[in-house]
Amino acid sequence: MMRLGPLGSLRAIDTYPEVSVPTQRATSERTMLSGRRIVQRAPLGMRSWTLDYQRVSPADLAYLTSLASGVIPGPLYLYTEVAAQTNLLPVPLASPGAMGVSDLRQDGGYVVRGRVSALLGGTLTSQVAAYCGSVAGEWSPVVPLPLGSYRLSGWSTHSGTMVTWRTIDATGTQVATGSISAASASGGYRGEATVTLSGGAVGLQLRLPAEVSAGHAVGALRLTAGSTAQATDWLPGQGVPQVVVDDPEQTLQLVTASRIASDYSITLREVR
Amino acid sequence: MTKGATVPATRASVDLGDGAREVDPLEWSSSRSLSGGGLPGQARAVTGSSVGSGSLTIHDDSGATPWSATPPRPGGAVAIDMTDNLERMVDGGASAWREVARSRVRSISAPSLLSGERAIDFEDDVPRGDVTVPTMLAAGSMDACTVIDIAARQGGYYATRPPAATTIMSLPLVGSLRNEVGPDGSSTISDGARYGHTGEIDAQAMLTDSMITARINDDLSAGPQIHYVVGLSTVILDTSTHPVVLYLDGEVGELLRVQVNSTGVTLVNASTSVTATHAMTSLTRVEVLRQSNRWDLYINGSYRTNVTANPTDAIASVQVSATTAGLAGGLTVDENGTSVMGTAFTPNAFISPAGAPLEAVIGANGDAWALIQDIARATLSAAWIDERGNLIFRGRDQMRGGPIWATVDVLDSMEDLPWSVSADEVADRVEVTYRAPVVSRVVDDSLTIWESTDTVAVGGGKTVTIVRDIDGAADRPASWERVEDTGTYPAGQKSRYAAWTAPPGESGSAPAASALDVTSEMVTPTRLRIRIRNTTGSTIWVYQLTARANTRALPGEPVSIVSGADEATARAPFTHDAGSWVQDSASAAEIQSWLASSLMSPLPVIGPASVAVDADRLLGDTIVADVRSAALGPDGEPLEAIKIKALVSGVSQSAQAGELRQSLTLTALHSIERDMADYILRTLGPSATEADWAAHVTALGLVTEDDLAAFINKGGILP
Numbered sequence: 001m002m003r004l005g006p007l008g009s010l011r012a013i014d015t016y017p018e019v020s021v022p023t024q025r026a027t028s029e030r031t032m033l034s035g036r037r038i039v040q041r042a043p044l045g046m047r048s049w050t051l052d053y054q055r056v057s058p059a060d061l062a063y064l065t066s067l068a069s070g071v072i073p074g075p076l077y078l079y080t081e082v083a084a085q086t087n088l089l090p091v092p093l094a095s096p097g098a099m100g101v102s103d104l105r106q107d108g109g110y111v112v113r114g115r116v117s118a119l120l121g122g123t124l125t126s127q128v129a130a131y132c133g134s135v136a137g138e139w140s141p142v143v144p145l146p147l148g149s150y151r152l153s154g155w156s157t158h159s160g161t162m163v164t165w166r167t168i169d170a171t172g173t174q175v176a177t178g179s180i181s182a183a184s185a186s187g188g189y190r191g192e193a194t195v196t197l198s199g200g201a202v203g204l205q206l207r208l209p210a211e212v213s214a215g216h217a218v219g220a221l222r223l224t225a226g227s228t229a230q231a232t233d234w235l236p237g238q239g240v241p242q243v244v245v246d247d248p249e250q251t252l253q254l255v256t257a258s259r260i261a262s263d264y265s266i267t268l269r270e271v272r
Numbered sequence: 273m274t275k276g277a278t279v280p281a282t283r284a285s286v287d288l289g290d291g292a293r294e295v296d297p298l299e300w301s302s303s304r305s306l307s308g309g310g311l312p313g314q315a316r317a318v319t320g321s322s323v324g325s326g327s328l329t330i331h332d333d334s335g336a337t338p339w340s341a342t343p344p345r346p347g348g349a350v351a352i353d354m355t356d357n358l359e360r361m362v363d364g365g366a367s368a369w370r371e372v373a374r375s376r377v378r379s380i381s382a383p384s385l386l387s388g389e390r391a392i393d394f395e396d397d398v399p400r401g402d403v404t405v406p407t408m409l410a411a412g413s414m415d416a417c418t419v420i421d422i423a424a425r426q427g428g429y430y431a432t433r434p435p436a437a438t439t440i441m442s443l444p445l446v447g448s449l450r451n452e453v454g455p456d457g458s459s460t461i462s463d464g465a466r467y468g469h470t471g472e473i474d475a476q477a478m479l480t481d482s483m484i485t486a487r488i489n490d491d492l493s494a495g496p497q498i499h500y501v502v503g504l505s506t507v508i509l510d511t512s513t514h515p516v517v518l519y520l521d522g523e524v525g526e527l528l529r530v531q532v533n534s535t536g537v538t539l540v541n542a543s544t545s546v547t548a549t550h551a552m553t554s555l556t557r558v559e560v561l562r563q564s565n566r567w568d569l570y571i572n573g574s575y576r577t578n579v580t581a582n583p584t585d586a587i588a589s590v591q592v593s594a595t596t597a598g599l600a601g602g603l604t605v606d607e608n609g610t611s612v613m614g615t616a617f618t619p620n621a622f623i624s625p626a627g628a629p630l631e632a633v634i635g636a637n638g639d640a641w642a643l644i645q646d647i648a649r650a651t652l653s654a655a656w657i658d659e660r661g662n663l664i665f666r667g668r669d670q671m672r673g674g675p676i677w678a679t680v681d682v683l684d685s686m687e688d689l690p691w692s693v694s695a696d697e698v699a700d701r702v703e704v705t706y707r708a709p710v711v712s713r714v715v716d717d718s719l720t721i722w723e724s725t726d727t728v729a730v731g732g733g734k735t736v737t738i739v740r741d742i743d744g745a746a747d748r749p750a751s752w753e754r755v756e757d758t759g760t761y762p763a764g765q766k767s768r769y770a771a772w773t774a775p776p777g778e779s780g781s782a783p784a785a786s787a788l789d790v791t792s793e794m795v796t797p798t799r800l801r802i803r804i805r806n807t808t809g810s811t812i813w814v815y816q817l818t819a820r821a822n823t824r825a826l827p828g829e830p831v832s833i834v835s836g837a838d839e840a841t842a843r844a845p846f847t848h849d850a851g852s853w854v855q856d857s858a859s860a861a862e863i864q865s866w867l868a869s870s871l872m873s874p875l876p877v878i879g880p881a882s883v884a885v886d887a888d889r890l891l892g893d894t895i896v897a898d899v900r901s902a903a904l905g906p907d908g909e910p911l912e913a914i915k916i917k918a919l920v921s922g923v924s925q926s927a928q929a930g931e932l933r934q935s936l937t938l939t940a941l942h943s944i945e946r947d948m949a950d951y952i953l954r955t956l957g958p959s960a961t962e963a964d965w966a967a968h969v970t971a972l973g974l975v976t977e978d979d980l981a982a983f984i985n986k987g988g989i990l991p
Binding site: 025026027028030031032033034036037038039040041042043097099100101102111112113 | 276277278279280281357358359360361362363682683684685686687688689882884885902928929930931932
């Protein structure tokens with residue numbers, strides 16, 4: 001299941017297998033005299049989702065069509081069940097500093113990348129993380145979410161306050177806030193807590209706390225839907241990306257006095 | 273070295289007429305290349321000049337067109353930074369961006385009226401505008417780079433602090449002791465002043481190894497309400513043992529000594545001394561402020577400490593002394609000048625000596641950048657605007673190979689390294705032409721600089737102005753006397769005029785001395801302006817004018833130094849005209865012998881090389897291209913290991929998403945004496961003897977002179 005729409009009104013849309021999700025990441029390659037290969041990659045990869053519908057009526061796709069034609073103003077966000085079960089945080093927030101990009105910044109906008117040990121596939125693995133500063137960091141970009149309960153977890157190099165969260169309404173005003181503390185777990189330090197979006201809350205923001213001691217780094221963050229505790233294993237970020245909805249490609253299959261049926265193909269493209 | 277997998281990133285800001293703003297570029301390209309030096313490709317040096325240019329494509333969210341309320345306008349600033357690996361940058365901290373360009377928008381275009389895409393062409397901002405170089409006749413105390421400094425300052429590029437409204441004395445000390453404000457400096461060593469540069473890339477030409485005196489004739493004791501600031505805007509030190517010293521002297525003796533070495537600054541007066549420690553390794557500004565009862569020390573504009581003013585005499589003169597290890601620049605005295613402390617100064621011109629001592633500067637004016645290019649070409653130097661937007665001028669000794677900046681592993685970091693050897697660029701006759709000026713000096717105003725026997729009629733009460741170009745250059749013309757007045761001065765002294773109350777040949781008489789008021793001045797070093805005012809009521813005819821001065825410089829006849837075939841049989845002669853920017857035979861001979869050594873036999877030329885991106889490779893860097901031994905030869909046998917010393921004479925870079933490309937133009941350089949000295953020091957230690965060297969050569973298997981030459985040729989002595 002997917003939810004698609006502007007901030008605060010993520011609405012369920014029907015999808016059918018197979019949805020292909022290719023990722024586009026700009027890259028180039030050069031070969032040196034010695035045969036050494038150098039690959040350059042863009043820091044961000046962008047996904048797209050192609051949804052196919054067969055013999056459905058225009059009423060079934062009225063919402064998607066109006067998103068595509070701009071009837072419902074954007075920006076539009078795509079909430080997928082895949083992300084809800086794996087990790088609703090985008091890559092630069094789930095793994096701050098991945099490919100040099102971080103949505104978790106220190107006060108003043110600084111990004112300093114460190115490492116944190118987190119359980120990945122059952123093995124304690126060193127991953128990218130963001131260093132905390134002497135004061136609390138800047139709030140991250142908003143992760144748009146439907147109302148409900150979520151579990152937020154993360155890994156840290158130290159015990160103590162690991163990350164601060166807040167939910168905000170459509171005007172950016174804080175609705176609720178809280179912090180998560182890390183405690184010793186599986187050879188590292190991990191913290192997890194429930195975050196609930198209620199009332200007018202439309203999204204979640206995170207920020208780095210003031211460091212508990214020198215070299216305090218935080219990473220491997222994970223946000224899942226529901227209030228069930230997560231497994232200790234970390235999973236990579238899928239995010240709730242901003243998307244553009246391409247105009248539907250329509251193949252008319254049947255037009256009678258009582259019924260219209262068409263095949264549709266609609267592509268959603270991630271933007272940032 | 274670049275890692276195999278990298279995440280290149282760029283950031284840019286551009287001002288399209290509505291203020292500088294950050295933009296996310298779609299793509300950009302930038303290139304810098306030294307050219308125009310007129311040297312064949314195989315010459316073992318780079319000269320000339322570079323004006324960087326490039327293009328930047330952005331998406332303009334405002335969508336402004338030329339018909340909008342705030343239309344996009346060219347002329348704004350463009351800044352592009354890059355990193356070859358964003359990952360490494362965030363691991364290392366937030367400040368690892370490397371500058372690509374600090375440039376100016378030349379043109380803006382859009383592919384469509386409906387498109388937000390803007391293609392921006394940019395070009396470096398070189399010093400522009402007319403510049404007049406004043407008459408400079410200071411024998412032995414000038415280097416050609418002083419003219420570069422004058423032109424650079426005219427264009428807003430400052431190697432030392434520019435004068436403020438409060439400045440009563442300013443001597444840049446870049447290549448000369450000339451004043452910018454206040455009195456000229458004078459050197460106390462017999463052969464004039466000396467100029468040097470540090471081994472660092474941020475070289476400045478400054479006074480070294482001599483002492484200058486700059487006398488302040490004003491009374492600087494006028495009381496506690498007037499605060500004098502005396503300081504050096506730029507102090508560069510190599511080692512701690514030899515300080516730069518600034519002496520502030522009164523009429524009868526020393527008032528204060530300011531000693532600067534690499535650990536800090538010490539203020540010394542007759543009764544006491546205080547020291548302020550400060551890391552002085554970079555370009556540092558040091559100033560002292562005279563208060564009513566003490567001297568305050570400021571380092572880089574911040575107050576540090578003070579010492580009692582004792583005795584409290586007026587400052588009568590200021591002296592600077594530096595050693596070969598220390599360089600000083602920008603001697604300034606400010607009156608009531610505490611305001612200058614608040615103005616941060618960062619040099620944006622780095623000017624090294626051209627290695628061409630000048631007797632005199634004759635008739636130098638014109639466009640600032642054209643003048644800089646002309647001097648760079650004549651003295652085999654190079655001038656360019658670098659990636660940070662600074663003006664760089666490097667003399668020929670640096671362009672033949674400065675300190676080796678990096679060793680580049682060719683196999684691992686270059687896509688290829690094409691080379692060629694051609695007989696086309698070989699010269700069988702090398703001729704260097706220079707002009708030494710004839711500088712004459714007297715003290716009795718007896719040197720004639722201009723003469724006229726044309727008749728000039730000056731009407732009653734009228735003023736006639738005559739502007740004439742003189743032959744050569746002169747300093748201040750002498751005051752004017754009548755030809756008849758020989759009582760005080762002989763007829764051969766002073767500027768003279770002859771006048772008659774009627775047209776010459778008709779009946780009349782010589783007018784009284786007070787009848788004509790004649791004054792004159794040099795408009796430019798080579799242009800004389802004479803004003804003749806008739807104070808009587810009737811016309812007077814002036815039929816002879818002779819302007820005289822104490823110092824006169826005439827352009828000398830061209831002198832040529834030649835080697836190789838004679839003129840009749842030479843088939844490929846090479847001529848280098850150094851014009852008036854090389855004025856001594858020693859410099860000319862050095863240029864000639866060096867040109868001959870690199871032009872008289874075929875030498876390899878390296879083509880443009882596409883390299884793995886390294887943001888640290890800058891135009892003008894000297895690098896060693898290291899081709900380590902590898903099984904790569906065309907016959908399958910291991911390629912012999914070689915090292916090539918080369919200067920980066922061109923850098924071009926381009927970027928788009930996920931791709932950053934860099935291509936270097938390399939000019940091969942000869943190994944110079946210093947490389948050999950470094951090699952001996954590195955391999956045999958500081959106390960090596962001739963016997964040690966002989967044993968070392970034998971151990972290397974070098975039997976003949978040719979063996980040693982081959983060893984050097986393949987870079988055996990390079991690090």
